[in-house]
Structures are given as structure tokens and as C-alpha cells.
Amino acid sequence: MTNFNTSFSLTLIDTLDSLVVLGDLEEFEHAVKLVIKDVSFDNDVVVSVFETNIRVLGGLLSAHILADYLQQRDGILPWYKGELLNMAKDVGYRLLPAFNTTTGIPHSRVNMKYGIKSDRLESARETCTACAGSMILEMAALSRLTGEPIFEEKSHKAMDELWKMRHRSSDLMGTVLNVHSGDWVRRDSGVGAGIDSYYEYCLKAYILLGDNKYLHRFNRHYNAVMKYISQGPMLLDVHMHRPHTNSRNYMDALLAFWPGLQVLKGDLKPAVETHEMLYQVMQRHTFIPEAFTTDFQVHWGNHPLRPEFLESTYFLYGATNDPYYLEVGRTVLNSLQKYARVPCGYAAVNDVRTRKQEDRMDSFVLSETLKYLYLLFADKEDLVLNLDEFIFTTEGHLLPLSLAGYSGNKTVSDLDVEEGEFARTCPNTLQLFPETVRKPLQNMVDGMCPKRNSKRRLTAAEFSASNINHLKMIKDMGINIIALSDGRVQLLHTFSSVSR
Template sequence: MFNIYTPLLILIGCVLQDHAYPADELMPLTCRGRVRGLEPSRGDVDDALGMFSLTLIDTLDTLVLLNKTAEFEAAVRRVLKDVRLDNDVVVSVFETNIRVLGGLLGGHSMAVMLKDAGHYMQWYQDELLHMAKDLGLRLLPAFNTSSGLPYPRVNLKHGVRGPESRTGTETDTCTACAGTIILEFAALSRFTGDPVFEVHARRALNFLWEKRQRNSNLVGTTINIHSGEWVRRDSGVGAGIDSYYEYLLKAYILLGDDLFLQRFNIHYASIMKYISQPPLLLDVHIHKPLLPARTWMDSLLAFFPGLQVLKGDIRPAIETHEMLYQVTKKHNFLPEAFTTDFRVHWAQHPLRPEFAESTYFLYKATKDPYYLEVGRTVLDNLNRFARVPCGFAAMKDVRTGSHEDRMDSFFLAEMFKYLFLLFAEEEDLPFNVEDYIFTTEAHLLPLSLSTAPHAASLPHLSASEELDDSNFDWTCPNTRLLFPDPAFPRNLRDPIRSAVDKSCPRPALHREPGMGRPPLRAQDFMANNPDHLELLRRMGVSLIHLKDGRVQLVQHATQAVSAVAAEDGMRFMQEMMELSSQQQKEQLPPRAVQIISHPFFGRVVLTAGPAQFGTDLSKSITGVRGFVTVAEPYSGCAELSNAAFVQGRIALLQRGQCMFAEKARHIMKAGAIGGIVIDDNEGSSSDTAPLFQMAGDGRNTDDVTLPLLFLFYKEGNILLEALKEYREVEVLLSDKARDRGEIHWTEQEGATDWRHVQNMGPYFSSLETRFDSVTISKCEFVKFLSSLMHLKDSPFYGKNSSNKQRQMTVIITLRHEGQSMWKISRTSSAVAKAIKRYDETGPHEDRHRKGRPRVTSAADDKFI
């Protein structure tokens, strides 16, 4: 194995004796200890420091693992002699729990193990456990909330909310902060026999579970500790949430309570459905999980492949880990955050251990020597770029190699622990690590706690809850049986390595002669074009149709027909990412399609996606109004055969077969005043899918001067069904829905002429059946009748209308929630008088008649 003992022991000696002690952390550039209050404040980062020799406590069990038992015994004596917990300092509940309480419990576990072995620690009488209980009691006041979620900070001496505590006014905490308590608190309860700690930790977990988003089964990033409302509704597996998921699964492993596994499995299924886009893990919104919350990832998600190994889901663990490794090789370290095309988003690297942790677990599961090489790369980079004369310094910028005077305690507690375990042979270990569970800070807690004498008195899963054992979520998979081919991990890694390696521009390879087709450009790609799909296949790119109507492109370079084709595929994928990024920057607000004809009268408003070209409806006061007609061909990808019927109307088109701009040009040529493109993906809806906006064709689209809107399948089907039933449907295209009072029927306000009223067809020929199916107010209907008096070419218009037209009889009976009943009959002049009387006096009351408005025509006379 690689010799990592010497630099590690020098560093530990430096930290514990020469430079840092008794300070909480070492400052490796200035070779002195970091004492809170004496150094410039770093904000929330300093909340981990409590003047309790943090690094010393955090590394106790590391010494035992490295077979430095005498040094461990001396360190324990030093902790008992010098460390005090009653300090008047405000600390992070989360950091103090995982680092200090976890460190004391891990040290206690090691001390008991060594004492039982009969060689070391024979004097030990649970002193570290007593300190751990003292600390646990100092953390408990933070849980004094109505929800059971802890305050994010607590004063070690004065608790919370008191005048001297200087804390207790916070309202929010992160999900991981409240959900990463159960291992340490349950272990403390079972070691001491006092259930109060585990009860509080379970209460907090139960509250988070109850507050999950029930449709997506995801949790947000931050939550109000009093009301339980989500403050940040983005959800992922990185910062702010990470160890909440980790502790659900590990609580099941440590405590044996099936409730934790059941909850983890439900969360995990949602993570793989919404967040996982192998090899990426992208945050989403909990209420609209198909909508990405951001286009970058943070380094804390590097723990997730290791958790997937514990879960038994090896394939995605290999894929995500390989992506992280390639990013690490590109920048020497994993940046604090990086984009989906693997560029630096946040350049810091505080020597986080999560990637080393996942590397260790993958090696344990696969025994693939590739992961030893990964570990060697991590170790070499630490020695080459982070090593300084007084330890290891965090990277201020991975791009420049500049350092920060910082070495967090987790570097010693976790990083070198996992690297040692990765390279260690079985005979190098002083005990069997399989008998322990690692906390999120890599502290060792014995699995025997599940059978501790006091465990039976603690709350467990209710017997009434049935566990679903119909699938393999309740079993441990045999990975060697599932993946017998030893080349299986390599086959998963190779295309990911190629994708990351080519994510930055490179000189193009010389094209092989006889390639047959030029590379497909992203701006020309159509998902339903067979020729384009064949080109993708040759380039090793596969197309996946998502439930929300979008398509996902994935390249497997090994499946390309040649190296040059694989290069073309990478160029295509890069162009597609750039095109997508450009479109996101040009994001436009949603538009509205409002059905204003009978019997809707503006009540039905359909959420529509905008186009990045054509008329900008946000600059139009009135919008664009017209009757709709289905284009022929429906795709709109050729000259319309029904151009005469489309002229002066709004054309309905189906998505697909050509670019959106091409559709717009064809309906413009036919004389349309607007267009509506309806999604061809059955089941898509604006309720569940992110806003879709139609991009141009990569060329100048200034020639498109009409508005074009996009409707998902569900909303488009509403419009098509209305057209099928009523034959003539008028809509308003606008930037937002108009109030019905703003939509008028008079000529002056845009109702055009009598021919448009005639186009309403069945409205006049079958008044009874039409009006029996809707609800409309008397006022709206009277306004409509009144407008007939002013429409040119109307039988009711002016004094020149024929006697026959004037003798038309209509009987109108309106009934609406008991408000009125009145009749209009005989002649149009009678209609006018009735309307005038209605306008002057209002309706007569008749509270004995209830129901929907109804209009009946006279037996012998009908309009039209």
C-alpha cells in the first residue's frame, strides 16, 4: 500500500502538540492555532469553533484506526484534563453534534474496545461518555420549539432565547442541520440508558418527514423551525440536504428500525426519478420536480455514490463517481461548485473528504483496482498542491492553486481515515470495521447498539404500518451476481470519461474520408426526423423522451461507429448545451390563450409558452384576437392547402417535423394573423412541465411578424375539443389574461361585423341547447344582445331592416340563483325597450326560481 503514515503522523503531531493545541483548528499557512474571537470572523464557518479543542476530539478514533494506540490514550487523557464544555460561546448545533459529540462517542467506542481487548485503556471508566452526555444536555435546549426542529445555534453555557444566550432569534434551519442528529443522539441514549436524546432526534426526523412535498416526496433545503413552511423549495442531494438522506439509511443500519429504511426508499425513488440525470445530480423544485432549480452542482453531493453503494445501487454510483473523478482530474481538486459542462462555478476547495469516502465504498463493493488509482490521484494532489510546511492548506482557487489559511478538523477526521482504509490490507486494521457504522463525520459507532439493553424501551415502527417487501428495496443485492462481467464498471466509466474530457473545446480531428454525412448541428436538430436520429445513432448519441415532453440526449462514445463520429457527437452535445444555456438566458414570461366566444366568454384561460421571435405580445395593449382554424397540413411544415380558410384567422398547428419559425412562415403566407402550436407529446401539461418557449431556427427571424404561442397537450386538447363541439371558437392571444369586462362585442371595441356573429353558428340556431349547458350572468347576456343593435349587417341594425326581420320573435328566460326572471318578446323594438328598462331599473327579484341561465327560442321563429 502507499505510505501515507509519515505525512499524516507529522501533521497530527503538528496539530496536537507543536502549533495548534489547545485551539480548535490549525492555521497551516501561519502555523498557529485558530482561536475564535482572536482571528477575523469568517461568519457561519466559525460556528463550528467552541473553544473545546475541536480537532483533537474530532480525530480521536482516527488514531486508533491507524494503530497509534498509545497516542490515542495520551490524547484521551489530554481531553479529560483540558477540555471544558461550559464555555459562553454560540456554536452550530449541527457541527457540534457531528464533530464534537460524534468525536466523543467515537472515542468512547474505541476506548471500550481497547479496554475489552485487555491491553490499553484499563483505567478508563466511561469518562468520554460522561463528557458526551454533558454536551448532549447542553444541545437539548435548542430543541425547545413547537415543531421539534432544533434552533441552528445554541450557547453552550446559557442555552437559547435567554438574554445572555445571544441566540434563539433564528427562524430557519437547513434540512440537513435538523435531520443529521439521530445517529449521535441515539447512540448517546443507548450508551447511557437515557432515552431523551433519541426521542428528540426522532421527533425532528418525524416532522421533516411529515413536511415532505407529498407529490414529489422530496424535501426543501431550508425550513422554518416554528411553522414548518419551506423557506427554500429547491431540492437536491448536496449542501443543505445531503446528510438527512444519509442518516435515514444509516439509522436503519445502526438501530435496525425498518421505519428509517421505508422512508429512505421513498425518498430515494424520488431522487432517482427527478434529481438523478446520470451522471449528473441536479437540484429541482419540490412542487415542480421536472423544473431544474439550477444548472450547477456543489461538491458535497460527492458523498452520494458512497451512499448508493450502501443502498446497493452500484450502477449510478459508478457513473456519478466517474463524472466527479474526471472533474477532479481537470481541476486537480473538486471545486466547491461546478457547472453541467464541468467548468468551475465556485473555485474554492476546503479539502472536503466526500469524494474519497465514495471512492473507498466503491472499492469495497467492486474490488476494482481502478479505485486504488483514483485514491492515489487524490493523495498525490494533496501532497503536490495542498501540502505546506505546517500541514495541508485549503485551496482558495483551484484554477490558480492559491491557498487559504484554513485546515478544517474534518480533513483529519475523514480524509485520511478513508484514504487509509482504501489502501489498507485486512491485517493492517486493529479491529473489524464491518462491526461499525461511519457517521457523516466518519466517527465509528458500534452496530451492537441496536441490541443495547435500553433499545427495547425506545419508539419503533408502529405494528400497523405494513412494509412493502414485494421488491428488492428490502434486500441487499449481490453485485457480483448482478454484474458478473468484470468489465462492467469500465464500460460505464468510459463514455463519461470521454464526455467530461471533451467538455472544453479541443482541436478537431482530421475527418475520415467517406464519412457520408457532415456533422449534425444542434440548431438544425429535430427529434422526430428519422435522418437526424440516424445521425445521432452513428455518433453514439441516444434520445430519451421524458414524461414532460422534453427529450434528453446521452452520448456513449463507445457506441459510435468511429472515433471521428464520437468526436462529432461530442461537438453536437456541446453545441446543444450552449444552445440550451442561451435559451435559458433569454427566458420569457408565459403568455395566455383566452377563449372568448360563446359559451366561454373569457372564463377559460390556457397557459401558453412564448416564441423568441415574432410579435411581442407584452407590447400589445389589446393582444391579437381571432377565430381558430386547424392548418392543413397540421404540422404546418408545408404550404397550407386550406389557406383560404386560414386567412384572417389564428392557425392551429402540431409540434414536430420542422422548426417553429418554418411553421410561422407558412401560416403567414396563408394570411393568418397568429398561430398556436400544440404539443404532440400526449399527457404533457403546464401543471407539471416547466415553461416551454419556442426558439428560432438559428437564422434571422425578423420576417416573422405574427404572434406564435405554444400549448402543451392537455391545454391544446381543451382548445381542440371546444372547436369540435362549437365549430367556431374565438380566442385572444395576449401577454396575460384579460378581465371579461375588458372584452367587448361592439364594433368600436373590435367585434368586427355581423358575419362574425353569424360564425357562432349553433348559438343562434339552437339557443335552448346551447345555453342550458353553461352559466352566464344576466348582465353579460343583455350586453351581448345590446351589441347586436350596433353591428353592421345585423338584422337588428338601424331603421332599414325589413319588417320580416323586425317581426322575429324570441323569448328569453333568465334564471340565476334566484335573482330574476323576465321575458322579452314580439319585436326587436321590444327587445330594445326591455334592455333599456333593464339598464335603468335592474332585474325584478324572484327568489323562488333557482338554477342556471336558460334561453329558449319561440316555437315558430329562430334566428338566422
């Protein structure tokens, strides 16, 4: 994200609740005092709306909630009087100008001092779906904690507009859109970079806020993803308007969050499969590269120590109690210690092929990567919090499920409520034994196990007589095209000529 000046203390804010999870309450109290004393947001700096929301606003809210919780439960931080919540409200109001668009979908960037009245922001009309659609948890929490509804109202409006922009036939979302016209700029559709946390927040908005429309939307999107994008363990981008056609031949590391979301959904079998594929990619390359091809070669070798794979590992272990996932965590930990550990922390890996380090450690390493790694191995009785009472934001911040009862702001639309018999039913009803699901994929990445056929069916609507590949496909089916004298064509199927 755009660099803040030193007084912004991004990493410190983003990491406050990690100190509570780790049980270092003394250091947490010290860090809270530092933030209150030294941090100011009245700066002439252009920032990412999305990153500021999930890292800074989310970090302040989570830390306030935990400080208040620990004060009431354990009597510590007796001096705390809600200062972090006031700072969160300040950030919220500084982000609000971003929502001043024709559609209500927020700009991708905002000036913390001058809003969108900045020469550097005049031409910024495009944003990604994830950037626009990952505001609702933090903004709704801010409204419900402060009693000021504007934050939640703005983020609901943005989510409503995004829902209207889905492709009506496929129920898929594109990647980049124009915030004023509402037109799609990029129509690639997947579950990774550019879209990921929008789908995540559709489900988590239902879990946190209890609003049925978000469950309905997530179910519609989820069914579309599993129909068009999921190809066995792989998740391949397609064109949202032509969902039977792949838009690229590689996957990106951000999709590693998807198995964890599937655990929340309750669909464990495909979660186990995709996680296993990703683990094999990690074992082959030591780390999961930022992008890798469908035959599991490195497409982009950078690895900034992302948390998504560990996040999914943590959720799968919680759902299955299978010690296999502890072994996965140990493998990740060994790679981090051997290739990324430096005297002052952990360094990003510039290229997984050379394992050369980069002088960089994003705040999410402390906010998420190490948090999920710790939680994977921690016993529940060793934690100072009952994590069943919280939900994790996309940045790994903790918001209490009790927020659902803070306000009467539920906006259930008659048109959006899912009425299907199984709308609230998890797909898996029997106990799952992950080993039986993983075994057929045992050597998938090494090419020793036959991969599931990922060829797509050719539909009549997509067929083009000028496309050589289409002609070959129908010829292999035993179909010949005969041109008639009146200009029409006739398809003749001969079973004996079907290619085997």
C-alpha cells in the first residue's frame, strides 16, 4: 500500500490484537499507550482506502474491543477510556469522502487530510472488486460501537451496488470496475487477487451482522464459483460473461484463503482438495509463489510471507482435528525459520527459485501470518480469549459476534432472502476423514497422479465456425458440418468417427 509517514505507525496498529492472542498483555498495554500518545491521522498523504480500512481501522477497533474486554474481565488497563475507538472514528470519517461517487462504490484511494479533493486523485476512477467490497465488517463495527450509522449505511450501499453489477447469467464478479459509471474494466473472474475478500465479506457479513441478504448473495456466488472456476483442486480464472472460457493459465497465491472460507461454509471436501494442491506447490517451491501455472511451475516467484495458506490450514485443523495439518504448519514454520528469518524479524522472499531475501516485511506478517501459525499449535486453554466468540476480518483482526445485537440496522430485502430448502445447510453432513480425500491427489503437483480433466465443455452459444479449436472439438465428437445451398448448415453425427 502507499507508504504512510512515520507517525502513522501502521505495523504497530495492525499488530495490537496479535499481542493479546499471544497472551503478552503487558506489551499490549504498552503498545496501546504508544498509539494513543504518538499516532495522528491528520496527514497530507494519499492512502489505499481498502488497506487503511482493513489494517488501520480494523486494528484500532479490534484493539479497542479487546482493551475494553480485558478491563472489564480482568481489571487490567484501568486507565483506558475508549481512546482507540475515538481514533477509529477519526479514521472512519477520513475515509468517508471516498464514497462520494455516482454509484456509492468507494474510490480506491483517498487523501487523509483533504479527502478526494486532491490533484493526485482526479483521474482515479477505477477500483478492484475486493477493494470496494471489503469495507462492511469494519465500517459496521464502527457504527455499532459509536452509535453513528453513516459508516454502516455507506458500506451497505456499496455492497448493494456491487451485487447489482454481478453478471446476471453466471453470478460471477469481474476484477476491476469504474466507480462512477459502474462499468466493468476487467471481466476476469476468480477467487484470488482483485476479488478474494469481497466473497469473504459476503459470508462474514452474514455471520457478524445476521443479515440474511449476505448469506443469499454468498450462496449464489459460491455456487457460481464451484460451477465455473473450480476445476478439481484448482481454481482457474474465467471470463465473467463467458464462464466456460479460462482467462489465464495461472493461479495466484491469494486464492489460498478459499479453503478456509469453505470451512466456514461447511464444504470440507473441496477445501481439503484445494489445500492439498497448495501444500504440494509449497513443498515443491519451499514457499507458495505469488503466481504459479496450471502445471505448477513458477509464474511469478515473489513470496511476501502471505498468511492465506496458514489461515486455511488453521481452519481445516479446527474443523477436522487431523494432525496432518499440524505437520503442514511445521513445514511452513521450518521454511520461514530457514529462509526468511533475519535478526530484526522476517524478510520477504524476492524469488522462491533463488530464495533471495527482500528488505521488506509487510504488517500482515505480524497481524496474520504468525498469528495463524501460533493459533494452529496453541491449546484452547492457553489462550486468554475464547475465539469462538469472535470472527476474523480479512486482516486477521477480531470482531465479536455480539455486535449483531448492538443495533437494529438489519436491512433484509424481500428480494434477497434465500428461500431454498438447503440455504442454511452445510453441504457435508457426515464426519469427514481428510486422508481419504487427499490420497488420490498424493502426487498431483509432481505429475505422478493423473489430474482431473480440466477441459471445458463447448456450448452451442459459444461455438464459432471460424474457430479452429471449436471445429476440431466437434470433429472429435464425430460431428461433421455440411453447408447447404440456402446458406444454412447441417450437423451430421457419425458414431464410428468419434475420437477415442
